[in-house]
Amino acid sequence: MSLRTLPLVFINLGGEMLYILDQRLQALNTSEDNSEKVMTDIVGAMFSKDFMDELLKPQQLYSHRTLKTVLTRLAHTSIMRLSQASMDKLYELMVMAFKYQVFLCPRPKDLLLVTYNHIDTIREFVQHTPVVVNQVDETHRKVIEVYSSLPEGEFQLLRQTLLIFLQDLHVRVSLFLKNKVQNPNGRFALLSSGPVPPGIDVPGLIRMFDRKGREVRRGEFPTGGSYTSPIREGCFELHGDRVIRLGMNIYSRNHPEETYISKPPSVKQKDDAPNLLAKEELNLLARLMGSMKAEDMAETETGFRINLFMTDGEEGGTGTSGGAEQSSFEVINIQAIQDEQAATQLARIAGQFTEGDKLPESLSTNKGADLLALMDDL
Amino acid sequence: MYRKEKSIQIKNSASALYNNLGVLRIAPRRLTCFTAVHANVVNMVSASWDGLNYSHRQLQSKEPNVATSTSLIMQAAFCALPSRDLLVVTSQKGIQMYESDGSTMVYWHALDTPETNTGQGMFARGISAVCESFICVGVSTGAILVFDVPSKGSNITLADVIEGHKESITDMASECCGGEVCVADLVSADDGGNLCVWKAGEEFSLLNHIPGFDISCSSVKLWKGTAVAGYGTGQIRLYEAVTGILHAEVNAHARWIYSLDVAPFSGLLLSAAEDSLVRVWLLSMSPESHSVEIGHLHNECVTDTQICGAKFCDSDGYAFAVTGYDLSEIIRYTQS
Numbered sequence: 108m109s110l111r112t113l114p115l116v117f118i119n120l121g122g123e124m125l126y127i128l129d130q131r132l133q134a135l136n137t138s139e140d141n142s143e144k145v146m147t148d149i150v151g152a153m154f155s156k157d158f159m160d161e162l163l164k165p166q167q168l169y170s171h172r173t174l175k176t177v178l179t180r181l182a183h184t185s186i187m188r189l190s191q192a193s194m195d196k197l198y199e200l201m202v203m204a205f206k207y208q209v210f211l212c213p214r215p216k217d218l219l220l221v222t223y224n225h226i227d228t229i230r231e232f233v234q235h236t237p238v239v240v241n242q243v244d245e246t247h248r249k250v251i252e253v254y255s256s257l258p259e260g261e262f263q264l265l266r267q268t269l270l271i272f273l274q275d276l277h278v279r280v281s282l283f284l285k286n287k288v289q290n291p292n293g294r295f296a297l298l299s300s301g302p303v304p305p306g307i308d309v310p311g312l313i314r315m316f317d318r319k320g321r322e323v324r325r326g327e328f329p330t331g332g333s334y335t336s337p338i339r340e341g342c343f344e345l346h347g348d349r350v351i352r353l354g355m356n357i358y359s360r361n362h363p364e365e366t367y368i369s370k371p372p373s374v375k376q377k378d379d380a381p382n383l384l385a386k387e388e389l390n391l392l393a394r395l396m397g398s399m400k401a402e403d404m405a406e407t408e409t410g411f412r413i414n415l416f417m418t419d420g421e422e423g424g425t426g427t428s429g430g431a432e433q434s435s436f437e438v439i440n441i442q443a444i445q446d447e448q449a450a451t452q453l454a455r456i457a458g459q460f461t462e463g464d465k466l467p468e469s470l471s472t473n474k475g476a477d478l479l480a481l482m483d484d485l
Numbered sequence: 486m487y488r489k490e491k492s493i494q495i496k497n498s499a500s501a502l503y504n505n506l507g508v509l510r511i512a513p514r515r516l517t518c519f520t521a522v523h524a525n526v527v528n529m530v531s532a533s534w535d536g537l538n539y540s541h542r543q544l545q546s547k548e549p550n551v552a553t554s555t556s557l558i559m560q561a562a563f564c565a566l567p568s569r570d571l572l573v574v575t576s577q578k579g580i581q582m583y584e585s586d587g588s589t590m591v592y593w594h595a596l597d598t599p600e601t602n603t604g605q606g607m608f609a610r611g612i613s614a615v616c617e618s619f620i621c622v623g624v625s626t627g628a629i630l631v632f633d634v635p636s637k638g639s640n641i642t643l644a645d646v647i648e649g650h651k652e653s654i655t656d657m658a659s660e661c662c663g664g665e666v667c668v669a670d671l672v673s674a675d676d677g678g679n680l681c682v683w684k685a686g687e688e689f690s691l692l693n694h695i696p697g698f699d700i701s702c703s704s705v706k707l708w709k710g711t712a713v714a715g716y717g718t719g720q721i722r723l724y725e726a727v728t729g730i731l732h733a734e735v736n737a738h739a740r741w742i743y744s745l746d747v748a749p750f751s752g753l754l755l756s757a758a759e760d761s762l763v764r765v766w767l768l769s770m771s772p773e774s775h776s777v778e779i780g781h782l783h784n785e786c787v788t789d790t791q792i793c794g795a796k797f798c799d800s801d802g803y804a805f806a807v808t809g810y811d812l813s814e815i816i817r818y819t820q821s
Contacts, residue, residue, distance in 0.1 A: 108557050108577060111604045165604055210791070210810075215717075215741075259717060260653065260676030260701040261605060263741065270501040271524050271557065274811060290789065294811070297761045297789045299739070307718050308736040315733045315778060328781030331762060334739050 109265040110165035111257070114250060115222050116174065116269070117162055119208065119354065121153045122225030123201040124178060125232060128187075130358040141186070146232045147239055148185035154229075154242040157398035163253060168272055169391060171202070177395050199278045206273040207288065208353040210295050213304035215262035217351055218269075219254055220341040223247070224354030227346075247345055255343060282357065299332030305340040486765065486783040487805070488821040492814040493532055496541055497523035499793055499808040502559060503610070503703045504656055504744050506794025506808045506815070509563040509570060509585055517798055518585065519815050520561045520572065521808045527561040527574055529587050530815070542587045546576040557608075564614035568636035573620060575609035580622050580630070582641060591639040594632075596624065611654040615671050616661050616685045619644070623654025629673055631689060647689045649673065649681035659685075660707040660749075669693075669726040672712045674702035680712055682726045695729045704745040706754075709770055711777045713754060715742035721756055723768070723777050732776045737764060744795045748802030754779070755805055757795035761787050763807055785818060 125146060132142045152158065175198050182189055189197065208221045226247050233239040257265075277293025289295055303309055310332070315324040341350035499505050499521040507520035515534045520527050527544040546556040556578040563585060564571045570585035582592040596607050609630075611623030620632045620641075627650035633642050652675040659671045669692055670685040678697020684690045695712070704715040712726040719738035724731055738758035746755040752768040765783040770776070790809035798804040804819040 108559075108606055108608065109604065110606050167606065213740075257604065258652075258676065258699065260655075263701060263717065264605060264653075264676075267501045268557075270810060274500060274524065275498055277811075294789050297791065299760060299762065299786065303719075303739045307739060308720070310719060310736045310739050312736045313733065313779060313781070314735075316731055317774065318730055318776065320731065326780075329784070330739075331784040331786060332739065332760070 108167065108268040108271070109261065110167055111253070111261075112168040112265055112268050112272070113166060114159065114162045114253075115218060115265070116168065116205075116272075117153065117177075118222050118246075118250070119205050119225055120174065120178060120201050121149075121181065122229055122354070123204045124182065124197060125149065125229060126356045126358050127197060127200060128182070129232060129356075143235065145185040145187045147236045149181055150229055150233045151236075151239045151242060152181050152184040154239070154246045155398070156242070156245065158395065159246050159249065161394050161398045163249060166391065168268060171198075171272075173392055176392060180396060199276075200280060202273065202276060203278050203280050203283070204357075206276055207283065207295055209266060209269045209273060211288075211297075211353060212266065213351065214259070214306065215266045216257070216259055217304070217341070217353075218262060218266060219250075219343060220349045220351050221354035222250065223341075223343070224349050224351075226250075227349070228356050244345065251343070251345065299330075300334060302335045302338050305337040307337065309334045309336060486820060487785065487818040489785075490804075490817040490819050491536065492816045493519065493530055493539060493806075494814050495519075495521055495528040495530055496543060496813075497526060497528055498811045498813045499528075500524055501743075501791060501793050501810040504560060504562070504794060506744065506796050506806060507562045507572070508796045508798055508806060509565065509572075510799055511570075511585075518563070519806060520563070521794065521815065522558045522561050525557055525576070527558060527572075527587075529572075531586070544572075544574060544581075544583065544587050546574065546578065547581060547590070547593065559608050559610040560612055562612040564612065564620050566614050566620075566634060567617055569634070571614075571620065571634065573612045573622065575612060575622055577606055577608045580609050582620070582632075592632075592641040594630070594643065605653065608653075611657040611673060613657040613659045613671060615659045619685055621657055621659075621671060621673075623650075623657055623673060623675075625653040627651045627654060627675060629654060629657070629689075645689060647683070647691075649683070649691050649694065650675040650679060652676040652679070655701055656704045658706045660709075669707060669710060669712075672705050672707050672726055674705040674714060676701045678702045678714075678716060680705065680714060680724065680726075682712065692727055693729050695724055695726075701741075703742055706745050706747045708747045708749060708752065708754075708768060709777070711768070713745060713747060713768070715745045715756055715758075717741045719758060719760070721745070721754075721766075721779075723779060725776065730776075733779050735766075735779060738762060740791075743791075743793045746796045746805070748797040748800055750800045751802045753782075753797065753802030755795045755797060755802075757792040757807060759791040761790050761792065761809075763787065763792060763795050763805075765802075765805075787812075787816060 179194050212218050212221060230240060230243050279293050283289035310330045311327050313326045313328060314322050317323050339350060342348055500523050502522055505522050509518040516531050518531045520529050525546045529542040531540045546558045556576045558574055558576045561574045564573055572583040572585050572587055574581045579593060579595040581590055583590050596609060605625055608625045609622050613621050615621050618634050620634055622630045629647045630643060631645040631647060633644040655674050655676055657673045669682045671683040673681045678700045680695040681691060682693040684692050701717040702714045703717060706713045710726055712724045714722050719740055719742055721735040721737045722731060723733040737756050738760050740759035742756060742758045744757045754766040754768050757763045763785045767780045767782055769778050771778050787807060787809055790812055792807055792809045794808035796806055798806055807816045
């Protein structure tokens with residue numbers, strides 16, 4: 108499968124995370140200073156050269172567990188502290204938004220436009236800090252360089268890899284339900300109407316040719332849909348009109364209650380990657396953590412705690428079947444305490460890597476086993 | 486023309502992969518086997534014709550002696566040879582062949598790891614039985630592996646590696662036409678939309694190369710010497726395989742086509758795409774012009790589903806089955 112998924116995954120998931128954080132920070136009346144500092148710190152870490160260089164290396168996509176750990180760490184490079192419950196819900200929301208974007212992407216290469224929509228908005232968040240804007244621009248340039256020349260078939264493979272990663276997730280997001288882009292069963296709505304993507308012909312025509320290549324007959328067939336001609340193609344450069352709206356910030360600052368989620372009934376969740384995978388994943392984690400700007404977590408000035416989703420107890424509208432409702436959506440099997448330990452342990456390892464040096468190929472078996480134990484559900 | 490029947494539940498949902506549905510009709514035992522790939526697992530279900538018995542089985546992708554990353558399966562397909570039926574499973578690590586009930590693995594071929602670290606990992610995709618005793622499997626480098634299969638036992642050998650493509654193989658199809666000269670036995674398709682037409686034998690020979698337009702051909706079938714190809718643009722094209730002459734072009738779907746199938750006895754054609762539609766067409770050979778014609782018969786919409794597999798359940802096209810991304814069922818339709 109594709110080995111080029113990670114950069115797009117991080118930028119898009121990270122972008123969704125920033126959209127939601129931004130909206131919640133505003134809704135909770137956080138001070139301008141704090142808000143801006145949080146956003147700038149996270150964007151600075153996410154778009155740091157080292158971190159992006161690690162992501163851009165061809166490698167496979169690992170489990171939700173790894174991604175969530177790294178994204179949590181990214182969030183914590185700021186002065187904000189998220190509760191475990193908040194992070195869990197935040198991740199579910201991010202992932203469902205990303206799934207919606209990947210699923211509905213008109214053409215596989217439009218995934219880039221979705222990514223650029225995220226980057227464009229992220230640039231706005233940090234516009235007052237030129238250093239970070241530069242980092243974002245640099246990353247954007249690198250992404251353009253790596254991905255612009257990929258053939259469409261490879262993009263589809265990339266998209267298929269992402270779809271496998273996002274498979275079986277049907278968490279209902281109230282904003283999506285309200286806008287009717289998601290059905291009550293958790294599935295996204297697919298319309299058989301509207302403009303066809305650029306480069307595709309409107310269905311309905313059959314043409315027949317003779318042996319010399321001349322068209323001898325044409326006919327039409329009923330398509331069962333109402334498609335129209337394509338609209339213009341979006342811009343794939345550093346700046347420009349992306350045209351498609353997937354990946355833009357859908358979280359209105361005026362309606363913060365619209366981001367609650369509810370789990371669908373009886374969804375069987377396949378267990379995530381087996382332990383066999385863990386060693387390679389831990390290597391990746393170590394590399395990513397090591398390349399992140401490691402703010403000293405222990406003594407930050409005035410870190411502030413935030414509970415993103417105030418409705419922690421009351422999960423909103425549908426399905427309040429209390430005890431009967433198992434956590435059917437197992438994104439990650441880490442207990443809160445172990446997560447902190449894992450993060451600290453990894454941060455310590457991260458501290459051992461000096462910038463630019465070659466990271467050790469693999470952790471020694473013992474250390475690997477310790478981390479593994481920390482990350483496992485006991 | 487068709488009505489929906491009772492769906493068959495499968496243990497996991499189907500993944501978004503081309504041609505993600507395998508069907509094998511076993512008349513003597515009055516049952517039909519279906520396979521659908523989910524990440525690194527093949528879900529198999531055998532359904533008895535009376536609709537009373539369903540038995541399930543799951544096959545995992547294997548990489549013996551190599552305890553590293555999970556290996557995603559790209560495709561699982563039944564290969565019906567005159568002497569035996571096999572189930573072939575292709576993944577990132579290699580090619581596995583099982584007895585058609587999935588009970589025993591009879592052959593394993595590991596893929597070489599590539600020297601250069603490209604953006605795509607190595608994988609095998611595109612499976613077809615060819616003539617009496619060959620099974621051909623495509624590889625992401627564009628090569629096609631030709632395996633020689635004895636009438637029983639596990640002494641399967643790699644007989645040949647044929648090169649005709651520079652891009653990843655997406656799908657392959659064959660048609661056995663007896664020993665006539667210059668009749669195509671196998672057609673292969675790649676991510677650039679190129680088609681190669683082959684004659685099988687001790688050595689496979691390339692009869693024709695039909696260039697593409699930089700758009701993947703995700704699914705290809707061979708019927709009466711016609712290569713029927715489905716593309717990422719939603720188009721279906723009918724080419725006379727040996728000459729490359731384009732006989733028909735259909736703007737069939739609004740999104741990427743994922744699966745085509747032909748019912749050989751009737752000439753019915755099935756096309757399925759990400760636009761949630763399955764369409765049924767009729768292919769016919771026009772006696773005057775000796776060329777193939779296509780007409781539209783029927784549409785089925787699988788609401789809110791990007792379809793990834795569609796196949797007829799029998800050679801007449803009396804019934805067909807469909808799988809979709811994130812769908813944990815195999816939907817069936819029969820002629821009404």
